[in-house]
Amino acid sequence: MQVKGLKQQAGISLVGLIVVLAILGFLGVLAMKIVPTYSEYRAISSAIVKAKSAGDSAKAIQDSFDRSAEVNYISTLTGRDLIISRENGETEVSFAYEKKIPLFGPASLLLEYSGSTAKNGPPVKNDQ
Helix, strand or coil: CCCCCCCCCCCHHHHHHEEEEEEHHHHHHHHHHHHHHHHHHHHHHHHHHHHHHHHHCCCHHHHHHHHHHHHCCCCCCCCCHHEEEECCEEEEEEEEEEEEEEEEECCEEEEEEEEEECCCCCCCCCCC
């Protein structure tokens, strides 16, 4: 009588499952902390476009942004934080800010957001 070889079992071990679930849990928590800041960034980007079309003076643009910020629950920036400049005879509105998200203990995540109504993008930050 011949004994056939045992079939090798396939699958994931309990320890492997726990490691995979821990990694997925960490990524889920990270996503839950990042998504609100990104949606606020998108709201700010659309609010500056709307504010730019509201008027040509800096005061009118700031007031329009503040009204949009109140409606869209934007708490990171106010109209006075906007950078309003004239480029090639056209008014451009831009912004830049950092958002620090605490993770655990001394570890945190720093997100840098910037945007502009200019076609060539937001102004370049010179730290020199």
